[in-house]
């Protein structure tokens with residue numbers, strides 16, 4: 001495990017405590033259930049140890065965490081996902097970057113992304129997504145489409161539960177401000193439509209303006225059939 005400073009530990013505790021207090025009734029129920037299930041290895045008290053998380057997954061959906069220094073080439077990115085290996089950075093933001101970050105840090109990668117991997121349907125979605133990417137490495141256009149799908153689902157996905165819109169995407173769940181914006185229904189919310197998603201550009205330098213809303217994780221998984229032609 002990376003050597004974290006006392007300040008890093010304090011930042012983790014502050015981020016995790018603030019967001020864990022904020023998300024009940026706001027985050028997707030499936031995400032909240034997974035987070036609860038993982039509480040021995042992912043909690044507000046301590047910076048999580050990747051080895052322990054990987055060990056925990058052995059009895060569930062079989063994911064492991066791989067440490068990466070930053071962005072990795074698409075071939076590696078897709079093949080790791082296909083093998084159920086999720087990449088995480090190890091650096092943690094500092095005290096004056098508690099909200100939106102352009103570069104994902106460990107709080108984003110772990111707190112945002114990891115819990116849902118314990119859900120069998122979401123887990124199957126992500127690994128199948130990786131496999132489709134591996135098959136299409138030579139097809140630039142398809143890779144762009146997959147990047148958009150990743151962005152509007154895995155990073156900024158929203159699910160509707162009863163009448164309430166709730167984030168399940170890691171980009172939202174690792175931002176207190178954006179979680180609250182979704183709760184207030186600020187933004188443009190489109191019904192989930194994979195054809196529209198793969199034709200929609202996204203930007204990485206500011207809060208999102210539009211979101212695509214799924215009604216179930218099964219719907220998300222089934223959307224991958226759009227790439228099987």
Ligand SMILES: [Fe+2]
Nearest residue numbers: 104155170171
């Ligand atoms: Fe992410």
